[in-house]
Amino acid sequence: MAAEVDTALRFSLDLKSGVPYYKQVILQVEMAIVDGRLENGDQLPTVRSLAVALKINPNTVARAYNELEIRGIVNTQQGTGTFISNKKIELSEVEKERILAELTRPYLSNARAYGFSLEELIKHLQSMAG
Amino acid sequence: MAAEVDTALRFSLDLKSGVPYYKQVILQVEMAIVDGRLENGDQLPTVRSLAVALKINPNTVARAYNELEIRGIVNTQQGTGTFISNKKIELSEVEKERILAELTRPYLSNARAYGFSLEELIKHLQSMAG
DNA sequence: TATATTGTACTAATACTTTAATACAATAAG
DNA sequence: CTTATTGTATTAAAGTATTAGTACAATATA
Numbered sequence: 491m492a493a494e495v496d497t498a499l500r501f502s503l504d505l506k507s508g509v510p511y512y513k514q515v516i517l518q519v520e521m522a523i524v525d526g527r528l529e530n531g532d533q534l535p536t537v538r539s540l541a542v543a544l545k546i547n548p549n550t551v552a553r554a555y556n557e558l559e560i561r562g563i564v565n566t567q568q569g570t571g572t573f574i575s576n577k578k579i580e581l582s583e584v585e586k587e588r589i590l591a592e593l594t595r596p597y598l599s600n601a602r603a604y605g606f607s608l609e610e611l612i613k614h615l616q617s618m619a620g
Numbered sequence: 621m622a623a624e625v626d627t628a629l630r631f632s633l634d635l636k637s638g639v640p641y642y643k644q645v646i647l648q649v650e651m652a653i654v655d656g657r658l659e660n661g662d663q664l665p666t667v668r669s670l671a672v673a674l675k676i677n678p679n680t681v682a683r684a685y686n687e688l689e690i691r692g693i694v695n696t697q698q699g700t701g702t703f704i705s706n707k708k709i710e711l712s713e714v715e716k717e718r719i720l721a722e723l724t725r726p727y728l729s730n731a732r733a734y735g736f737s738l739e740e741l742i743k744h745l746q747s748m749a750g
Numbered sequence: 751t752a753t754a755t756t757g758t759a760c761t762a763a764t765a766c767t768t769t770a771a772t773a774c775a776a777t778a779a780g
Numbered sequence: 781c782t783t784a785t786t787g788t789a790t791t792a793a794a795g796t797a798t799t800a801g802t803a804c805a806a807t808a809t810a
Contacts, residue, residue, distance in 0.1 A: 510768060537787060547770045552787065568787040569777025589734055590744050596691075597727040598748055599650035603693040603705050604719055605660060608749045612742050614720050618728055640798060667757055677800045682757065698757040699807025 499527055499535065503544050511546050515554035519563070523574065534564065534572045629657055629665065633674050641676050645684035649693070653704065654748055660706040664694065667702070 501518045503511055522528040534540075537555065541548040555572045558564040566572045601611050631648050633641055652658040664670075667685065671678040685702045688694045696702045731741055 512768080536785080538785085548787085549771090549789090550769060553768090555787085566787070567777080568775070569785070571786060586734075586736075590731070590736060590740065591748070593727060593731050593734070593736075594741070594744050594748055595647070595650055595654060597723060598745065599653040599693060600691060600723055601720070602653050603660070604716070604723070605706070606716075606720060608745065610720065611724070611745060614724050615728065615738065615741060615745075618721070618724055642798080666755080668755085678757085679759090679801090680799060683798090685757085696757070697807075698805070699755065701756065 501535070501540065501544065503546070511544070511550050512554040512557070515540070515544075515551060516557055519554070519558055523563070528574050530574050532574045534574070536571060631665070631670065631674065633676070641674070641680050642684040642687070645670070645674075645681060646687055649684070649688055653693070655750060658704050660704050662704045664702045664704070 499518075499522055501515065501522075503514050507514070509517075519528065519534065528534070534555065535543070535551075537548045537551045540551045544551070555564060555566055559566050559572075563575055564572050565575050598611075629648075629652055631645070631652075633644050637644070639647075649658065649664065658664070664685065665673070667678045667681045670681045674681070685694060685696055689696050689702075692705060694702050695705045728741075
């Protein structure tokens with residue numbers, strides 16, 4: 491960790507992690523939503539203020555915000571700011587299926603390579619989730 | 621789709637998908653494991669034969685096999701070939717449990733982050749495993 | 751041992767990704 | 781209307797990823 495934002499959001503960048511700055515920003519917005527620091531309608535730090543605070547270029551923040559907008563997580567309006575999207579995001583069934591397949595495929599192939607049976611996996615899943 | 625392997629595995633590359641060739645190879649090995657076309661101990665196509673069949677460089681196939689080896693999915697030995705790893709016999713029950721937990725934990729947390737329920741995961745696992 | 755078969759190492763060309771410098775454009779506030 | 785505030789577009793530099801050409805090394809087998 492190195493650069494930190496002096497705000498309730500406490501955004502920060504790990505300069506040595508190798509993770510691109512814009513991806514770190516995306517991740518931190520997502521985490522802030524998950525743990526309630528950001529709610530529907532809340533304004534995010536402005537592109538400039540976050541760029542200054544994190545000591546990176548405004549375009550890098552803007553890129554993060556753009557990706558979040560594409561994912562439907564935020565709404566952006568020039569001159570006004572960037573806000574947590576009010577509408578509830580519903581993934582289409584096709585998108586859900588694709589994501590689920592991408593998550594499950596490597597899990598299943600790894601587990602199979604280790605010799606675990608489907609029954610073992612399901613049993614383990616239930617014990618971890620329950 | 622364009623280049624296809626004339627084998628039971630039916631590996632093929634989508635040349636226009638933008639997905640790197642070596643990643644497509646990894647994906648197809650994983651899928652072959654998942655649906656049972658490859659089992660523990662089975663030999664994969666040799667680096668050269670798959671490279672010729674897919675009309676790509678041997679190094680590209682080798683890179684895919686290397687990543688699969690790092691993930692513990694295959695074992696490679698020069699002069700012999702590349703095989704689906706059969707770790708089952710080498711692992712103690714305690715080790716198996718630990719590995720299963722390490723495989724399952726990130727899968728479960730990722731899937732939960734996307735909002736998938738345990739029931740959805742199990743249903744999907746069963747459909748993928750056939 | 752000789753030879754074929756298997757994976758590996760090194761290098762370079764090309765494309766893509768990431769970030770920043772700088773200037774621009776839309777909206778809000780006075 | 782003027783000015784401050786907000787996001788956007790263009791371009792370029794630097795790094796990283798991807799792939800192939802070529803030569804090498806380990807193992808199996810006759």
